[in-house]
Amino acid sequence: MAARRLIRPGPCLAAAAAGSELGDDGPMTFVAINVLTVPEGAGQTLEQRFERRAGSVERAPGFQRFELLRPLEGTDDYLVYTRWADRASFDAWTASQSFAAGHGQASARSASERPAASGSTIWSFEVVSVADPRD
Numbered sequence: 001m002a003a004r005r006l007i008r009p010g011p012c013l014a015a016a017a018a019g020s021e022l023g024d025d026g027p028m029t030f031v032a033i034n035v036l037t038v039p040e041g042a043g044q045t046l047e048q049r050f051e052r053r054a055g056s057v058e059r060a061p062g063f064q065r066f067e068l069l070r071p072l073e074g075t076d077d078y079l080v081y082t083r084w085a086d087r088a089s090f091d092a093w094t095a096s097q098s099f100a101a102g103h104g105q106a107s108a109r110s111a112s113e114r115p116a117a118s119g120s121t122i123w124s125f126e127v128v129s130v131a132d133p134r135d
Contacts, residue, residue: 034082062092063084068080078117
């Protein structure tokens with residue numbers, strides 16, 4: 001069984017969250033999930049486009065993790081999971097020129113190219129508890 005623990009500021013979190021608002025137990029990790037509505041048959045196109053993405057998010061201050069989640073059952077929506085040291089880091093990324101350039105690729109496609117996603121909703125969360133495998 002996995003151990004449950006509250007997030008405590010470790011060296012990486014503390015450094016990434018310098019100057020950020022602290023919760024009772026230290027910096028609050030921020031998770032943004034982009035829920036993408038993907039038309040039938042467009043999943044592979046979406047996955048290929050994410051494989052070819054610029055990758056500049058990995059260099060953004062406070063960035064911790066990116067995952068593209070493919071649906072297996074119960075929905076056709078893909079999830080784009082990103083984890084950040086804090087909300088301010090995520091907000092800075094979405095306001096950056098790198099973000100605009102990366103997301104501008106979609107609007108630069110010709111009208112004949114079918115969009116890989118037909119809708120998008122952002123869910124945001126603070127991580128308050130995590131579980132890790134026990135040694």
